[in-house]
Amino acid sequence: MKLTTQSQLARTPTAEAIETYYASMRRFWHPVLPSEQLVDGKPSSVELLEEPLVIVRLNGDLVIMEDICRHFQAQLSLGEIREIPGSGECLMCPYHGWTYAEDGQCVDIPQLSAGREIPSSARVPTFHIQERYGLIWVCLDPNPAFHLPDLPHLDDGTYQIGPLRTYAPWIASAPRVIMAALDDTHGPWVHPGLVGNRSHPLPPEHRVWREGQYLKVEIIMTQPNNATIAESNDDSAVREVAITTTVGIPNTIHFDIRATDSSDGRHTLIWQAVCPQRWNSTLTFWGSARNYDHDKPAYDVDFEALQDTLREQDRRIVESQRPWLLPPFWTKIELPLRPADLPLIEYQSWLDELGITTAV
Template identity: 50%
Template structure:
């Protein structure tokens, strides 16, 4: 595998010199480059495994980099989606068999590449001449977990793929929710919005909170390995995400006591664990930063109560409804990337915003948030 070079922001990162317009424009090139380069040494989910059939090539984008995914010789591989010859997209080509091994063939002139990115065939090459050693494309580290394909743009990931212990656990029912299109926001805005519990009474009135009771809970926040952990106790209205709505007498209950324990797998995955008398409900979100202002989200929801498979569609509809409430608000936030604390563009307030402040503080330490 070859290591991808540092990413540099393109022309889209240019900003106006007029003062006072920053919130309506793209971040600076410095901020975009810091985001891309800061996010490179982590595992990112790029595609559901089921969406990569055998014999097909699929293009994805990660941190502004085009990547072609393929199953070659029984393993998923990820290559830079540009032929070394004249920069045509390999994803427009096909998978061929060459000397008993599968290769990715460019549609333009037939150059073919192995799983390591090295060119294995140049049809126009004169007899007796060797393929140049620099006839290769970047290959990236790949793994599969939780039904997803994960890619790291550097040879040594800083952290492991974050844990999702309920996945594959037979004592839980897990529902996967697929979004039809990427979100027009950054992945760190997505994680921050999911971590933020003080918006519950306003955006999710009657579901996750009540505007008549807007007080923030008493947050406990700490770091644990690669995780930022948040824990608090709260009461919420009864619904599918707080209790077993099929249980007798649940319609007579006004509030459900919950303990939230949220795990942010830095910097791009979050797992919200809700424990109540009925059992456990888990919200899991893994984000793929396609670019600084576009994110593909992978959602899953696990529960160990109301276990009938026939109920899964009801839980999926409920989750989609909550997500629909969040989506336009998160997409409206500017700048797309988090501005550093020193800029004072945003005004987080403690103690209510302590979890968000701790998340951003860690991002700044990782170099992911550094400019505006």
């Protein structure tokens, strides 16, 4: 279907567009839950691309299954962990006690008549799962398109790691959330005095390139002093910063920020990893790190409060964007501007190639 009018853009995507979006996103690793929220001995339910999933530690292994019992489709995450001889810790459905081993195979049916075998079809799908950066990551496809994304320096030991934050879901699609972080020209309008100044509206010069599964962007830009280093609340003090951005296609973004007027080697890192729970619901995990001020607490109240303000300012704009899913460039629905929007153009072109832009 070709969208022709502005009002049509506001419509809910077609079922076909949503399914195509989900199918394209299944091939990537997505963060779904902070590790510390998975309580030992208890299953947790999460949602990814509208799939209900249950995460649980069984016999020391992290396991993820579809959160739907094969018997009468009750939610396994409401169940409990139970020991089965020969299979160790297993997950038991809360409804009739069918119990599933780590590989998703049902290994106990309490109602089974003597002499009857557990049917081999009594199994639930399991998926790839890993833990890194304090997050649990999942890939729904047996053959992930890319590796689990790297977030540079977060585990090299020389950085003071800030708290892992989880922002409540934005009513928006995941690529739009990443694009809001990648967009470096909206600051003066959305974040005046924080990461932008309307007397400096021109975009920075970008160097943009692909490196493996990453889109890299280098810029030098002018920012109020307090944007990257939360030591000054003086909005009038402007400084130049160099920023190297690493976008893990399609769902992580990492900024390495340093002042250009000093050679003190101070780097501030800010990163986001987003979870596409649904086509219009995106959870953001967010963190920061610095390689200086190791004697100060990792949780800097002013810095965290500033980030909360920035996220909230972005949220209302991103939630307003239509169409909900990114349109392919050929539709000419958007009018990206060169060279100002170059990082966004390159990101979106890559998503085009991967079939993630499915608004029409």
